[in-house]
Amino acid sequence: MNYSILKILFLIFLIVYSGKPQTKFPDSPEGKIAASYIQTFNNGKEKDWRQFFLENVSEKELKERSIESRVERSLIMQKELKSFEVQKLISSSEKELSLLVKAENGEILTISFKFGPMHKLTGIHIMMGEVASEETGPPMSKTDVINAIETYLSELVQSDKFSGTVFAARDTNIVFKNAYGFADKRFNTPNKINTKFNLGSINKFFTRLAIAQLAESGKLSFDDFIIEHLPDYPNKMIAEKVTIKHLLEMTSGLGDFFGEKYQMLPKDKIRNLKDYLYLFSQDTLLFKPGTNRRYSNAGYIVLGLIIEKISGIDYYTYVKENIYKPAGMENTDSYPMDAITPNLATGYTHPEGDSINWISNIYTAPGRGSSAGGGYSTVDDLYKFIQALRYGKLLSPKYSAWMLTGDLPTNDPELPLKKGDFGIAGGAPGINAAIEFDAESGNLIIVLSNYDPPAAREVADKIRIWMKRLE
Numbered sequence: 215m216n217y218s219i220l221k222i223l224f225l226i227f228l229i230v231y232s233g234k235p236q237t238k239f240p241d242s243p244e245g246k247i248a249a250s251y252i253q254t255f256n257n258g259k260e261k262d263w264r265q266f267f268l269e270n271v272s273e274k275e276l277k278e279r280s281i282e283s284r285v286e287r288s289l290i291m292q293k294e295l296k297s298f299e300v301q302k303l304i305s306s307s308e309k310e311l312s313l314l315v316k317a318e319n320g321e322i323l324t325i326s327f328k329f330g331p332m333h334k335l336t337g338i339h340i341m342m343g344e345v346a347s348e349e350t351g352p353p354m355s356k357t358d359v360i361n362a363i364e365t366y367l368s369e370l371v372q373s374d375k376f377s378g379t380v381f382a383a384r385d386t387n388i389v390f391k392n393a394y395g396f397a398d399k400r401f402n403t404p405n406k407i408n409t410k411f412n413l414g415s416i417n418k419f420f421t422r423l424a425i426a427q428l429a430e431s432g433k434l435s436f437d438d439f440i441i442e443h444l445p446d447y448p449n450k451m452i453a454e455k456v457t458i459k460h461l462l463e464m465t466s467g468l469g470d471f472f473g474e475k476y477q478m479l480p481k482d483k484i485r486n487l488k489d490y491l492y493l494f495s496q497d498t499l500l501f502k503p504g505t506n507r508r509y510s511n512a513g514y515i516v517l518g519l520i521i522e523k524i525s526g527i528d529y530y531t532y533v534k535e536n537i538y539k540p541a542g543m544e545n546t547d548s549y550p551m552d553a554i555t556p557n558l559a560t561g562y563t564h565p566e567g568d569s570i571n572w573i574s575n576i577y578t579a580p581g582r583g584s585s586a587g588g589g590y591s592t593v594d595d596l597y598k599f600i601q602a603l604r605y606g607k608l609l610s611p612k613y614s615a616w617m618l619t620g621d622l623p624t625n626d627p628e629l630p631l632k633k634g635d636f637g638i639a640g641g642a643p644g645i646n647a648a649i650e651f652d653a654e655s656g657n658l659i660i661v662l663s664n665y666d667p668p669a670a671r672e673v674a675d676k677i678r679i680w681m682k683r684l685e
Contacts, residue, residue, distance in 0.1 A: 237300045237313070243333035244311045251327070251338070252315070255288070256297045263288050272334035278633050283620040286463060290507050291340075295319060304344070308333070314344050341675045342668060354683040356389055362680050363390050367673070371395060377562070378646075378663030378670060379407060381593035382677055384684060385656035386601075390677075391593065397559040397664065399572065408592055410545055410558045411662035412579070413647045414640020415587040417548070418514050419617075420533050422462060423603075424521050426613045427536060433524050434458060443520045448495040458520065460503045461513040467499030468512040471586075484580035485550065487522065487529055490515045511586040518585025529585050541602035543595040548583035551576065558590065559664040561644025575644030587640055593660045600651055600658055604630045618653060637674075641667035648674035657681045 239245035247270050254266045263285045267276070271284070296318035304312035304324065312326045324345040328337040354362070363380070370376035377395025381388075393405040428434045434443065440461075441453035452468070460466035471493035483489060494512040501508070518529040525532045530548050538546045549555045561575035583589045591599075602608050603617060611626040618634025627633065635652040646667040650659040659677050661670040 237302050239300075240303070240306045240311070242306070242308075244306065244308065244327065244329055247329075247333070247335065248311050248313060248325075248327050251325075252298050252300060252313075255292055258292075260285060260289060270335050272330055272332075272336055274330075275334075275336055279619050280621050286507075286620070290464070293507050294509070295321065295323075298323075298325075312345075341678070342671055343675065345675065345679060351679075351683050353685045354680060355685055359680045359684050360390055363677055364392075366676060367392070367394060370673070375665075376663060376669050376673060377405060377665050378411060378559075378661060379405060379409060379593045380673060380677070381597060381658075381660040382681055383597065383656075383658045384681070388597075389681070389684065395664075397557070399560070399562065405559060405664075406557065407594065408545060408557050409662075410549070410555065410590040410592055411647060411664055412559070412561055412583075412640075412642075412645045413587065413589055413591055413662070414642050414645045415511075416591075416638050416640040416647050416649065417583060417585065417587045417589040419638055420537055420589070421514055421517050421521070421585040423537060423608060423617060424529075424533055425458065425462065425517055426609055426616060428521065428524055430610055430613050434520070436462065440516060440520070443523050444516070447516075447519075448491060452499060455499075456503050456516075458517070461510070461517050463507070464510045464513060465504050465507050466510060466513050467501045467503050467506070467508070468494065468510045468516070469497065469500050469508055470494075470511045471515070472511065481577070481579065482552065482581040485582045487515055487518045487584055490584060490586075491519075514586035515584055521585070530582075537599075537608060538595075540607055541595075542598045543591065546589065546591040546595045546599075548589040550582045551579060552581070555590075561664045563643035563666050575642075578643050579645075587642075591662075593662060596649060596660050596662075597658065600649070604653065618651075639667075639671050639674075641671070646670040650674050650678050655682070657684075 239249040250266060254262050264281055267281045267284045298315040298317060301314040301316055304314055309329055310326060312324060315323050315325055317323060322343055324341045324343065326339040327335060330336040367376060367380065371394045379393045380390065382390040391407060393407050393409060395405050397403045397405045397409050429436060436457070436459040438458050439454060440447055440456050441450065444453060447453040456466045456468070471490055475493045521532055522529050534547060549558065562572040563575045565571060565573055580588060603614055606614055606629045609617065611629055611631065612623055614631055615627050615634055616622045618631060618636055631653045633653055637650045639648040643666060644664060646663045646665060646669045648661045648670045659674050659681060661674045663669040
């Protein structure tokens with residue numbers, strides 16, 4: 215599926231769509247499967263999801279991504295979006311059926327079901343907003359794709375709805391790369407390709423990779439409890455119940471740290487991972503570990519602390535020496551907010567109730583980002599990162615495949631990786647970043663913005679469709 219954990223978790227701030235009557239599904243095998251999916255999403259439990267995938271997904275696809283992984287991702291999305299109300303049928307054929315749905319929280323999404331032989335599912339793609347069927351448009355040349363992107367972005371910039379950098383490639387063939395808007399509105403400093411943007415929660419992906427490196431080297435197991443690596447963790451009852459796997463999958467019962475304590479704390483006091491502990495370490499668990507899922511920034515802080523304890527160096531140094539440098543990422547780091555960092559974009563957000571004026575987001579961000587988010591990077595660095603991951607420069611092929619699929623394959627796959635995909639995003643006031651990658655096609659889309667969500671997310675969704683039609 216082209217919709218990974220981290221992408222699901224950061225669908226935010228979409229336009230509310232006016233309600234429409236429920237749409238009837240086609241009386242076809244494809245229509246019945248789509249109807250079953252919606253019913254399972256709205257009412258289903260874990261066993262229902264398991265049965266849905268077992269009955270409707272092809273054996274080939276189940277070998278490439280396990281039922282367990284599919285169920286896990288579906289439950290997380292179900293937790294976030296609650297339910298779907300079908301607005302209309304966009305298209306229907308033996309190969310693809312697309313629906314426009316409205317989630318309970320008001321978000322409008324396009325769900326595209328892909329079918330192969332014997333009417334079996336080969337993929338379910340979920341995209342923001344209303345997206346035309348991928349099969350309705352003719353193939354596009356590279357020039358066609360470039361022109362479509364340029365026209366689209368020109369309109370967004372003209373209406374002041376986008377500021378940032380945009381990158382699209384297929385394998386090593388760069389299709390599009392450009393910068394728009396201003397990194398600093400006070401001095402009309404334009405964004406450039408090497409401008410550094412806040413990634414938001416995309417940094418969690420680096421944290422997952424660091425944990426995978428330590429697991430690969432035998433220094434930890436996903437089944438280890440927190441207490442085994444952090445014996446001095448402030449809340450021992452929690453440390454004895456929560457495993458690294460719980461933290462990775464956000465099933466620990468730990469919640470967020472962006473609460474009242476965070477609001478009251480001077481942001482310049484938050485500069486190291488241990489500074490975040492005060493914000494959540496004494497909170498009770500939201501549920502018994504492993505029994506539910508809840509988005510958890512706190513859990514990724516704990517993962518960062520485990521990385522520090524095992525490696526003997528601070529988190530920022532670890533990821534710089536073991537991820538950024540080996541990948542050739544020279545413009546990526548968690549820069550302190552008060553440091554003089556060249557080519558760093560200022561985040562701009564609309565005041566509440568004001569959709570025209572902009573203000574800086576300097577009073578909402580911590581003094582330094584963390585293992586849960588808030589680092590900076592560029593489109594070129596993120597391109598290097600994906601290439602390094604795909605070609606096994608950061609992990610073995612086995613663990614590299616885990617990063618893309620969520621499953622550890624039995625044997626090391628061949629490089630470059632041809633299976634697996636992900637879509638990850640980060641968003642907060644004045645911050646939006648999105649990465650889309652499909653190993654099979656080699657399509658990679660990176661959009662970084664210093665505007666509120668969904669500035670980057672919407673651009674990435676639009677470009678994905680054109681890249682799929684690229685000849």
